[in-house]
Amino acid sequence: MSDLSITPYFPFARVVPVDQQVIEVETRVQSVITLAPAEGSWPICSVCGQESRRLHIYGTRQVRDLGLAHARVELVVPNRKLRCAGCQTIRTEGHDFLAPYRRSTLRFEQYVAGLCRHMSIKQVADHVGLDWHAVKEIDKRRLQREVGTPCYDGLQLLAVDEVAIHKGHTYLTTVLDLETGRIVWVGKGRTEATLASFFAELTPEQRKSIEAVASDMASGFRTAVEKACPHAAQVYDLFHVVAKYSREVVDVVRLEEAKKQDEAGRKLIKGSRYLLLKNAPNLLGSQKKALKELLAANQNLNTVYVLKDQLKRIWEYKHPAWARKALDQWCALAHASGIPALAKFAKSLCRHEKGIVNHCRYPIHTGRLEGINNKIKVIKRLAYGFRDDAYFILKIKGAFPGTLQPNPR
Known part of the structure; x- marks a missing residue:
């Protein structure tokens, strides 16, 4: 280590950098930084968080971290096994900067997830040098935290429409909160049963708060609204x-x-x-x-x-x-x-x-939702389609969060 220490770049609890090796791999520079337990630091259980002084075996694992200048950084992280008194079994030690069983640090995943807001998965994968599937899973976890938990409180004015996502008459039904601009729900299909499954997720109080629903004149949507919210006004735009x-x-x-x-x-x-x-x-x-x-x-x-x-x-x-x-x-x-x-x-x-x-009585329409559906098609084209429908639905919700704050993590 030189006098210009890299320690401030790794402000991790319980570990400190002790070695750095810079090597050239094909057309890029890779920096391998070894972390060691800080003096007097004992491992903590990755499950219950309890500290233990009963070591079972000492090991390491290599994970990806944010780059330093033009160098790609790999961290060699302590991966000790311990006998946890709280869990009454052998566990792997946990780190606050690294989720269990992950191959990259939390701050690196945050960086990758941020890029996925503006770039396609393939572009991000090429940029950071990760496998396509690894980038997708990072982005999917981020979306699951932010919009994965449904929030149906306070719904009053809704717009319902369908959007084609694949050839062969494959559709998604989207439900928009007209007051906040948030995509509330997305379901596969465009039948009465599709929209009925949305209303089935709402409590009686939440359904009662809905005052009006804007949609086309499709009989399936009309029947689903009549059955679930007979008091709500249906508006044909x-x-x-x-x-x-x-x-x-x-x-x-x-x-x-x-x-x-x-x-x-x-x-x-x-x-x-x-x-x-x-x-x-x-x-x-x-x-x-x-x-x-x-x-x-x-x-x-x-x-x-x-x-x-x-x-x-x-x-x-x-x-x-x-x-x-x-x-x-x-x-x-x-x-x-x-x-x-x-x-x-x-x-x-x-x-x-x-x-x-x-x-x-309710001067609402689906015009805003029509514009959103066009943007959904752009999201699909940007990714050259989605094989994972659950991930596609999360991408749609993440692109239109509205004025409400993200769901608590």
Whole structure:
């Protein structure tokens, strides 16, 4: 050891550095630092923490630690076996800087876990020189400490939606606390049973505190909420209703009208999908002109387009009675149009009238959750997919902790 001691870099209790060897391994420098028990220090049990002076055998183990400058640091740590009076058996000594059976120090794991917040596992593994699986387990333990313990207290306004995670119609259902921005729960699937399993984890008091749930008009989600929280208001947001209208009305009528045209007219209508779906303020000058010509030439498409804009205005009402009246008027116009797809959609809206009108009392929606779902897809792409669904769910919760403090460790 030189006069410039490295001891301050290893402020560990009960051990001190006694030797350092610097070696070159391929393209990197490795520093192997040997730690020895401090003078007068006896080993403590790794299970009960009781000190023992009855040694069974003396040994060492090599673990990874934070680097020094450009050198990768390996610590040779005392690993004595002791006869523990408290446990009445032979135990391995414990260290406050090293978890039992780990191959790296706690501060090194903290460093690796911090990198995993911003980088993919592969990038972190390449950066620190660890195996991919070792990095994943470090990050998984960190997430388990921070968000692994569910916290369902104080839930009042929720949003529920599904996100596709694999090919073949594999989905996750996500539940968002709209007041804190926290992902409360994530479950595999998108059925009634999926959401019911979330409510099953809540106590009766926690379920009773839920005032409103925003979701799409999927029957599975609706039934699960009705059974678990019959007092809660279900709110169907504008985004999902308009998206459903676009699929079931605009696209259907557009294709039906295209079949009635000659080749030139068919080509024009088939290429007009995004003109009909886009919001008018987002259209370019040339697109506005093309849309105007299209609507003037086809009455059914004009009707469908106009009613789409009128449908959006229902969500602008603040009083339930006015919103209900506007919805009834819209449905009457849809039925009077004589367009089967439009009449069918209006019939569906009438069945979901209560959930649409509930937005007046609870102006909530799933827009924030839709944005979160897009970020979830980015997390998945960054990692090139996740083979461990439990770890993926923890990553999602860790990425959206909201304004609440992390769960106690």
